[in-house]
Amino acid sequence: xKLTKRSLLGLVGASFLATTPMQALAQxxxxxxxxxxxxxxxxxxxxxxxxxxxxxxxxQQDLTNRPLVPNNxxxxxxxxxLIHVSTASDPDHTILVTLNSFFTTPLRxxxxxxxxxTFTPVAMMGVDPFVLWVHKDSGITTFxxxxxxxxxxxxEYVMGGTGAGQEDSIVIAYLSGAYDLDIKYIPYDGGGAxxxxxxxxxxxxxxxxPAEAKGFYEAGDFVPLLAFSDERMPAYPDVPTLKEKGxxxxxxxxxxxxxxxxxxxxxAAYYQDLFTTIYESEEWQGYxxxxxxxxxxxxxxxxxxxxxxxxENHMELxxxxxx
Amino acid sequence: MEVLSLLGxxxxxxxxxxxxxxxxxxxxxxxxxxxxxxxxxxxxVAILLPVTFLVPPGSAIIFLAAIYYGAMYGGAVSSxxxxxxxxSTAVATTxxxxxxxxxGRASLALVTAALASFVGGxxxxxxxxxxxxxxxxxxxxxxxxxxxxLMLLAxxxxxxxxxxxxxxxxxxxxxxxxxxxxxxxxxxxxPRLVLFDYNGFLQGIGFLVLAxxxxxxxxxxxxxxxxxxxxxxxxxxxxxKGMASDTKEAAKKGWKGTMxxxxxxxxxxxxxxxxxTPGSLMSYGVAKMVSRKPDEFGKGSVDGVAAPEAAxxxxxxxxxxxxxxxxxxxxxxxxxLLGGMVIWGLVPGPRLFVDEQEFVWGLIGSFYIxxxxxxxxNLAFIPVFIWMLRMPFTILAPMIFVLSIVxxxxxxxxxxxxxxxxxxxxxxxxxxxxxxxxxPAVLAIVLGPIAEPTLRQSLLLSSxxxxxxxxxxxxxxxxxxxxxxxxxxxxxxxxxMRNKSKKPA
Numbered sequence: 072x073k074l075t076k077r078s079l080l081g082l083v084g085a086s087f088l089a090t091t092p093m094q095a096l097a098q099x100x101x102x103x104x105x106x107x108x109x110x111x112x113x114x115x116x117x118x119x120x121x122x123x124x125x126x127x128x129x130x131q132q133d134l135t136n137r138p139l140v141p142n143n144x145x146x147x148x149x150x151x152x153l154i155h156v157s158t159a160s161d162p163d164h165t166i167l168v169t170l171n172s173f174f175t176t177p178l179r180x181x182x183x184x185x186x187x188x189t190f191t192p193v194a195m196m197g198v199d200p201f202v203l204w205v206h207k208d209s210g211i212t213t214f215x216x217x218x219x220x221x222x223x224x225x226x227e228y229v230m231g232g233t234g235a236g237q238e239d240s241i242v243i244a245y246l247s248g249a250y251d252l253d254i255k256y257i258p259y260d261g262g263g264a265x266x267x268x269x270x271x272x273x274x275x276x277x278x279x280x281p282a283e284a285k286g287f288y289e290a291g292d293f294v295p296l297l298a299f300s301d302e303r304m305p306a307y308p309d310v311p312t313l314k315e316k317g318x319x320x321x322x323x324x325x326x327x328x329x330x331x332x333x334x335x336x337x338x339a340a341y342y343q344d345l346f347t348t349i350y351e352s353e354e355w356q357g358y359x360x361x362x363x364x365x366x367x368x369x370x371x372x373x374x375x376x377x378x379x380x381x382x383e384n385h386m387e388l389x390x391x392x393x394x
Numbered sequence: 395m396e397v398l399s400l401l402g403x404x405x406x407x408x409x410x411x412x413x414x415x416x417x418x419x420x421x422x423x424x425x426x427x428x429x430x431x432x433x434x435x436x437x438x439v440a441i442l443l444p445v446t447f448l449v450p451p452g453s454a455i456i457f458l459a460a461i462y463y464g465a466m467y468g469g470a471v472s473s474x475x476x477x478x479x480x481x482s483t484a485v486a487t488t489x490x491x492x493x494x495x496x497x498g499r500a501s502l503a504l505v506t507a508a509l510a511s512f513v514g515g516x517x518x519x520x521x522x523x524x525x526x527x528x529x530x531x532x533x534x535x536x537x538x539x540x541x542x543x544l545m546l547l548a549x550x551x552x553x554x555x556x557x558x559x560x561x562x563x564x565x566x567x568x569x570x571x572x573x574x575x576x577x578x579x580x581x582x583x584x585p586r587l588v589l590f591d592y593n594g595f596l597q598g599i600g601f602l603v604l605a606x607x608x609x610x611x612x613x614x615x616x617x618x619x620x621x622x623x624x625x626x627x628x629x630x631x632x633x634x635k636g637m638a639s640d641t642k643e644a645a646k647k648g649w650k651g652t653m654x655x656x657x658x659x660x661x662x663x664x665x666x667x668x669x670x671t672p673g674s675l676m677s678y679g680v681a682k683m684v685s686r687k688p689d690e691f692g693k694g695s696v697d698g699v700a701a702p703e704a705a706x707x708x709x710x711x712x713x714x715x716x717x718x719x720x721x722x723x724x725x726x727x728x729x730x731l732l733g734g735m736v737i738w739g740l741v742p743g744p745r746l747f748v749d750e751q752e753f754v755w756g757l758i759g760s761f762y763i764x765x766x767x768x769x770x771x772n773l774a775f776i777p778v779f780i781w782m783l784r785m786p787f788t789i790l791a792p793m794i795f796v797l798s799i800v801x802x803x804x805x806x807x808x809x810x811x812x813x814x815x816x817x818x819x820x821x822x823x824x825x826x827x828x829x830x831x832x833x834p835a836v837l838a839i840v841l842g843p844i845a846e847p848t849l850r851q852s853l854l855l856s857s858x859x860x861x862x863x864x865x866x867x868x869x870x871x872x873x874x875x876x877x878x879x880x881x882x883x884x885x886x887x888x889x890x891m892r893n894k895s896k897k898p899a
Contacts, residue, residue, distance in 0.1 A: 107807075123733030131447045141440070144597060147578030147585055151596050158593060180584070229855060234583050257538070257851050260580050267666055267722045271534030286721040286743020 100163075100337035101136055107165045108139040109156055111149035111172060116233075116262035117199060117280045119143060121326055121358075122168045125196075125346075128354045134345060137164075145261065148172045148234055153185045162331035163338040166193060169327050171238045174378070174385045179236045187382070191330030191339050192374035194346035196355070197364035198323035199280045200300035201242050202310065204293045206272050214297045214311065217276070218250050226253040231265045231274035234258040236389065238324050239265075239278040242299055244392045249318050269293065280324060281306065281363040299323075306363045325381070326364065327374070343371065400751065401523055404759025407752065408456060412449065416457040417760060421768045424464020425775065429472050431606060431801030434481030435465035435710070435727045443734055451738035452753050456760040458734060459714070462727055463515065463764045466670070466707045467772045470507035471779050474699070475500060476794050478610035478801065482840075483670040483706040485605045486678040489833055490691060490698030492613065497694055500783050501636060501776060506644035506696050507703040508772045510652040514704030515765040517656040518663075518711035523758060526747070530719035533664045538851035539862050541667045543872035545845035548672065550879035551679030552834045560883055562830050570838025573599050580847045594810030601671070603802050603811045604818050604839055608832055610798035611819025614791055616826055621787075637776070644696060651681040651697030652704040659705025663712025667844055669725040670709035675837045677705035683879075692833070711761055718746055718754060 108126060112118040119141075126139045144152035149172035159165035167173075167190070177185040205211045211220055221228040232239040235258060247254055257274060259265045262283040269277045270287050277284070281304070287293040295310045299322045303312060313320050328346055330339055349355055350368065359366060369377060407413065427438035438461045446454030469484030474491035487507060494503040521529070536544075553563055576587040577598030588595045655677040662673035681701035682691040691698045713725040721743030723729035735742050740750055747754050785793075802815040822832055856862035863873040 119729070120733065120736055123730070124736060127443070127447070127733070130443075146597060148583040150583070150585065151578060154593055154596055176583075234580070236583065255854065255857075257854050258581050259851070260847065263722050264666065267534065267716070267720060268537060270720060271537060273537030286741055286745065289741070290744030292744065 100335070100341045102164055102338075102341070103137070104161075104164055105138050105140045106135065107142055107159070107161075109142045109144055109152050109165065109167045111145065111152035111167060111169055113143055113145035113261040116145075117282050117324070118168055118170050118326070119261075120282060121196070124358055125168075125328075125349055125355075128349050128352055129345070131354075132352065134348055139166075147180070148176045148237055150176050150180055150183055150185075153177065154183060156331045157185055157189070159331045162191075162333040163335055165331040165334075166342060167329050167331070169329055170324050171241075171381070171385070172236075173325070173327070173329070174381045175236050175238075175241075175389065178382065178385060178389060187378055188375065189332035191332065191334040192371040192378075193328040193330050193339065193342045194350060195367055195369050195374055195377070196326045196328060196346070196350060197359050198325055198367045199282070199362075199364050200298060200304060200321075200323055201239065201278050202281055202284070202295045202299070202304075202307065203246075203276065203278050203297040204269060204284050204288075204295055205276045206269055207292055207294050208272065209275060209294075211296070212294060214316065217296050218252070221250075221252045221254060227255065228253075228276075229255045229257060229274045230276045230278070231257045231259055231268055232278065233260070233262060233265060236392075238322070241385075241388050241392065242278045242322050245318075245320055245322075245388070246313075248391065249320070285362070300365070304363050305360075323365070323367075325367075339371075397523060400755045401759060403752075404755030404757070405762060406759070407452070407756040408760035408763050413453050413456050413756070413760065414763070416449065416453050417460045417764050417767050418771075420457045420460025421464035421467075421764055421771055424461035424466075425468040425471075425768070425771060427461065428465030428468025428470075428484070429480050429779075431472050431476070431478040431480055431610065431797045433801070433804055434469065434483065434602075435462045436730065437804065438462075438465055439727050439730045443730060446734065451735075451740065452756045454738065455731065455734065455753070455757055456764075458731055459757060459760060460764045460767075462710055462731075463707070463761070463768050464771075466515075466710050467508065467511050467768045469706065470511070470699075470703050471504065472797075473609075474503045474507065475779050475783050476610070476790075476797065477613040478794060478798055479602070479605045482602050482605065483674055483710075484702070485601075485609070485671070485836055486674045486702035486705075486833075487699055488609045488613075489678060489702075490693070490695045492609075493692070493694035494696075494699065495783065499694065501780055502640045502643060502696070503699050504776045504779060505637060505640040505773070506648045506699045508769055508776070509641065509644050510648060510655060510700035510704040511707040511772075512765060512769040513652050514656040514659060514706070514708035515711060515761070515768075517704075518660045518708035519758070519761045519765065521660055522711055522715060522761070526715060526719060529664055529715055533666065533716050533720070535868060536665050536667070538848040538855065539866050539869040540872070541665065542845055542848040542852055543863055543869040543876065544662070544665070544668070545672075545841050545848065547872055547876040547879070548676045548679060548837070548841050549845075550876040551676065551683050552837055553880055553883070559829065559831075560887075563834050566825075566831055566834040567838045570835035571842040573604065573835070574839040574842030575846065581850050592810065594808065594814070597808075598843070599814065599839065600811060601840055603815045605836055606798050606801050607815035607818025608822040608836065610794055610801070611816060612822030612826065612832075614794050614798075615819065615823040617787070618791065619823070619827075637773075644700070647696035648700030650685070651677075651695075651700035654681045654684070655701040655704030655706075656708045659708035660712040662705075663709025663725075664715045666713075666716045666720075666722045667848065669713055670706045671840050672844065673709035673712075674702035674705040675840060677701040678833075679837070692831075707765075714757075714761075717742060718757075719744065721746070 110122045122141050156167045211217050265277050266283050268274050284293050298310050298312045301321045427433050439458050469480035470487045472478050472480035473484045473487040477492040479485040491503045658677045659673040662668045678701050681697050682688050713728050716722045717728040723732050802812050864870045
């Protein structure tokens with residue numbers, strides 16, 4: 072075969088077609104511009120890590136014809152992100168990585184006028200359990216020691232977290248109620264900052280997702296005392312759960328992707344397929360294991376029911392908090 | 395010494411053909427991304443992150459770090475030649491870089507920026523290499539009260555300068571603090587100062603939007619007003635000989651600013667709450683404070699260019715430290731780098747130095763090589779940048795306007811920010827007409843959002859007792875120095891008034 076410019080172009084074209092995923096060819100709707108990949112938390116925390124991991128998997132395996140562009144909007148416990156997404160001028164190109172503030176923030180700030188049922192379900196990527204951590208230099212090694220220490224300090228025991236009404240504060244509030252604890256709670260702007268100040272012993276304990284504390288745990292700086300999961304976590308087999316201690320309470324952070332309100336059905340189908348592919352990828356399954364997330368896959372209708380259930384649960388939790 | 399042999403291995407690793415190529419491409423790309431107003435290292439690293447999947451993780455992070463480095467050099471270019479900050483880290487460079495350029499000394503400013511960046515980067519690299527673990531524990535010892543004390547010190551350097559009109563400086567700082575408070579309150583999570591209920595204010599006022607408005611658009615209006623359209627374009631010449639004498643002059647006049655910027659920038663950079671932008675602004679303030687010719691600052695001081703430029707490079711190395719040793723990003727750019735590392739299967743955090751020795755030292759080695767590469771590439775491009783300045787103002791002004799608009803839009807992709815920016819440009823123009831200094835407002839909008847939450851966290855820690863800022867071993871001395879600096883001008887003024895009232899008597 073004589074190689075001409077034309078035949079070379081043809082070859083390039085053919086090989087391009089051959090490498091394009093079949094699934095993409097079968098679809099009607101494709102993004103026509105970069106996708107606004109909004110994260111309802113600041114840079115460096117758990118939600119942000121997940122968003123960037125997902126973006127990387129999509130890029131690495133060439134799953135989208137337009138890039139996912141991460142966009143951190145963590146202000147006001149995610150209110151900034153909820154408003155940005157619900158008023159998006161192009162709902163077909165706007166998706167949101169959520170945590171539980173997806174449920175709590177609209178409840179706590181009714182004046183925002185956000186109805187989460189107007190959002191479009193895309194994928195439930197997993198749920199992230201919470202663990203109670205202390206610094207190794209505190210000398211505390213068990214949950215019981217922790218409880219007696221907090222009671223002994225009588226209001227001077229300092230814990231850090233990501234803010235009033237946020238996931239960790241709900242857990243801490245439950246704990247305080249159940250064991251009659253008086254804890255001084257300092258809000259930070261993200262899970263990363265909380266972990267740093269526990270490492271520097273500016274604060275005495277935290278309730279964090281394993282992903283945010285893992286590096287310090289492996290270095291021996293952080294000691295896990297209690298897990299707020301249903302069962303003991305495979306990565307922390309020696310850490311008891313609150314349920315074992317006789318309290319029927321477990322709490323997880325949802326790691327879900329939702330679409331903007333008013334997204335077309337075709338676009339929703341496209342994103343649901345995309346995130347199913349990502350969910351099933353070896354990389355994501357590996358991430359679930361290494362970061363101790365639990366799988367909780369559900370379809371679009373199940374997600375809507377889950378939202379309704381979570382809103383109800385959080386209404387009770389927040390009411391108990393006096394919010 | 396073990397450290398030196400590890401560093402040597404790292405350098406050899408980063409000189410391998412693939413890695414060296416990554417460094418050269420990364421630095422050049424970074425230089426231009428940094429020079430584009432509105433696009434900084436954050437955008438550069440975010441956009442190019444996917445490209446790095448084509449190469450092994452070690453080379454990938456070297457590439458991204460090289461972009462980061464190049465962008466720090468590049469940010470100075472548009473700050474100096476056009477007066478538009480190329481990146482938030484280069485805002486302080488406009489304070490004196492632009493006046494120098496207007497005097498026809500753009501080449502001196504650019505050479506100073508390049509040399510200061512090089513020295514700042516090198517000093518930071520040496521500090522990093524020798525003291526990384528120690529410095530990590532310093533970063534950890536900075537809790538909310540310490541960070542607040544440091545922010546107080548930063549404000550003090552701007553108030554306590556003397557020379558300027560103090561009431562107007564204080565007004566300017568207050569204006570910046572109010573603008574910095576717009577958006578969501580971190581402590582309570584409630585929205586505040588959402589002016590006219592525009593949703594655009596919910597995300598707060600972007601620092602770059604303000605800086606580009608004030609320095610890009612405001613400066614352009616000012617120039618037009620001052621010259622009534624009759625701008626005589628400076629025709630700077632660029633010769634090898636000229637560059638050599640500029641180098642000498644830069645070294646002679648700018649060494650002090652460079653030293654201050656290098657050390658202060660690095661130190662502020664390693665604090666996760668701060669970063670390169672506060673570092674460069676603080677270094678500018680301190681350089682002015684200790685200068686023997688503080689009056690020259692703002693009018694074209696070489697030290698005024700050297701200090702922030704040394705600081706932003708030094709801080710960018712510094713902010714790698716908490717990322718590598720603690721797994722906590724010290725700046726938005728390192729947050730993205732951190733994301734990259736997780737994807738490559740590396741666990742950032744205290745174990746990284748032990749478990750991934752080759753990766754860590756390859757990266758550190760590449761800092762040194764990138765720094766040399768960035769200096770040489772930057773110097774080589776200076777004649778090109780100078781050439782831009784030879785365009786007549788009638789062509790340059792619309793170009794500045796368009797670049798400002800693009801830069802304001804690039805950060806958030808929100809039309810609202812463009813209107814806001816134009817508004818800031820007009821506001822800045824009128825404030826300047828009434829002789830209000832604008833730099834303190836810019837400083838306040840950067841430091842306010844760091845100072846406020848740390849102040850409130852500290853007071854929560856102490857149950858409302860302000861003595862927490864004096865009794866802690868690190869926060870105490872910093873707070874006291876800051877307070878002395880703040881009240882120094884007031885004391886001086888009282889003395890002067892007393893002397894005056896004595897004389898006629």
